[in-house]
Amino acid sequence: MVSARPRNGWVVWLTFAVGLLLSISPMPQFMEILRPLWLGLLMTFWTLALPHKVGMTTAWVLGLAEDVLYGTLLGQNALVLSLITFLVLSLQQRLRMFPMWQQCLVMLVIFGLAQLVQLWLSALTGNRQPTLALLFPALMSALLWPWVSYGLRGLRRRLGIN
Structure with a gap:
């Protein structure tokens, strides 16, 4: 019998x-x-590629980590990332x-909905941004998405991630 041992799962977490580092890295103001x-893109790819390993729990944990890094209301980004993951799993x-x-x-559409929920949550907490530039x-x-998808697909094939 062939063993179904997970291989190179650490690459997903890497x-x-x-993605967390890219989310908080400094950029010019404009x-x-x-x-x-970034986390939404990565969650989308890994949810499509490995739905049996990456799902709602992973999205919630990464969202909480993003909340801590951004200093936002605890659970705000977790809810948004979980929404993205739920929609991707549904479709x-x-x-x-x-x-x-x-x-x-x-x-x-998925990321636009997530950003609108983010705008709504920001308005509820009193940190509303003045425009819909959040889209x-x-x-x-x-x-x-095409570049992230092709790049991670090549990485997954090369390293045999399952």
Whole structure:
């Protein structure tokens, strides 16, 4: 019988650590508004690739880590990241069949919804940002989705991550 031992699972967590670092890395002020949702992108890929290992619990834990790093209300980013993961898990079978351009459109909608929830939560806590410029990260994330997807798919194949 072939052993179904997990292989190279540490790489998944390493990509999440890199995503956390990219989320808090300094950027010029004019580019800050265009910062992609790195953890959202990584959670989306790994949820599609390994739905039996990466799911809602992982999203919640990473969201709490992001809350601690940003200094936001505890659970705010966890809720948003869990929403992204839930939507991706719900659409998983369809997303796998879509061509890349349709995946980008679906990612735009998913990340846009997540950013609107983020805006709503910010308004509830009194930290509302004045414009809907919060949707620009969703657009950037959707535009980066093909490169992130192809890059991580190649990494997964090369290292035999299962």
